[in-house]
Amino acid sequence: NSVKDILSTGSTQQGIGNGDLNQIPIFIPPFTEQEKIAEILAAVDENIEETDRIIKESEQIKKGLMNHFFSKESKSKMHKVKFSDVLVQLKRGYSLATNSECKGVRYLTSGNLLNDEIYWGEEKYLDTDKPLDNCLLKKNDLLINCVNSYEKLGKVALFEGAPEKVVVGFNNFGLEFKELINPLYAKFYCMQDDFQTQIKRISKPAVQQVSFSGKDLLRMDFYYPSKQEQDKIASVLLSINNRVKTEIKKQEGLQERVRALRTHVSAPARGGQVLVPRTRADRRGALVRPDR
Numbered sequence: 001n002s003v004k005d006i007l008s009t010g011s012t013q014q015g016i017g018n019g020d021l022n023q024i025p026i027f028i029p030p031f032t033e034q035e036k037i038a039e040i041l042a043a044v045d046e047n048i049e050e051t052d053r054i055i056k057e058s059e060q061i062k063k064g065l066m067n068h069f070f071s072k073e074s075k076s077k078m079h080k081v082k083f084s085d086v087l088v089q090l091k092r093g094y095s096l097a098t099n100s101e102c103k104g105v106r107y108l109t110s111g112n113l114l115n116d117e118i119y120w121g122e123e124k125y126l127d128t129d130k131p132l133d134n135c136l137l138k139k140n141d142l143l144i145n146c147v148n149s150y151e152k153l154g155k156v157a158l159f160e161g162a163p164e165k166v167v168v169g170f171n172n173f174g175l176e177f178k179e180l181i182n183p184l185y186a187k188f189y190c191m192q193d194d195f196q197t198q199i200k201r202i203s204k205p206a207v208q209q210v211s212f213s214g215k216d217l218l219r220m221d222f223y224y225p226s227k228q229e230q231d232k233i234a235s236v237l238l239s240i241n242n243r244v245k246t247e248i249k250k251q252e253g254l255q256e257r258v259r260a261l262r263t264h265v266s267a268p269a270r271g272g273q274v275l276v277p278r279t280r281a282d283r284r285g286a287l288v289r290p291d292r
Helices: 031-069 183-191 193-202 214-218 227-266 280-283
Strands: 024-029 079-082 087-091 106-109 141-144 156-159 166-167 174-177 222-223 273-275
Touching: 031 227, 031 280, 087 214, 141 183, 166 174, 174 183, 183 193, 183 222, 183 227, 214 227
Parallel strands: 106 166
Antiparallel strands: 024 273, 079 222, 087 174, 141 156, 141 174
16 A cells, blocks of 8 residues: 555556655564565465466366367267257246345346356345246256356356255256256366357357357257266266366465465564665665664
8 A cells, every 4th residue: 555655646647756665664574584474475385386287287187188078089979969859948037137135036147157166156036926937947957158248158057956946047048958968967068169169159249248049059969978978077077177176276275375474574563673765775774684
């Protein structure tokens, strides 16, 4: 905030005037604490770099496996049908006003699909007397986003059940598959590059967005192997997918630790000093031990 406090307004941008930077107070803890903080930050930075490496390697492995399992050669050995052939029901919610006061049934919209999972933090409810047969979700229904920006269109998530009634929103489709299809296999199938490219290809402009219809989806090709092979593919991809998510959570925790340490460093420490360097000599002196 010290930097923001001294920002001066220019013709097109804000900036710091000559000499202003020298007026910013620098909080320096005792030298022994500086050493401890530096050691901790260095160790955390190394862990973040290592975690980032693992995430990138795991993502590459995941992409390679997806490309292998859903390659043209692999698909040539599978059953080829239309989505309409493997679905019990294609569900879509009403385009009605929602509320956040827990009135009605829980309503999952595009904002609830995040990182191929359902994000429950965005709470919306639909209070209506209309029948819910065409949009009430069942466990293992697959959600596919059908109205969104071009970049976000096609997001997927598997509905794993909930203690309350939940309906799919108007911006998503809910896919209830027949027993011959493993829903988790279907999820990864819909995450593959080729399927996502096809989704983008059949999309049409909407109001500041793009969308695709249920008829378009039902006409799309769907490839599937035996149930045993589906289970194997789903298990392998789930394992590597979970590894990526675990490392991402670990990285987020490390980054939060760094932010906490920086906040601690920026605050006055007991036994330390507050330096306001004003001259070149003072600025050089600010880099030495405060107890000297």
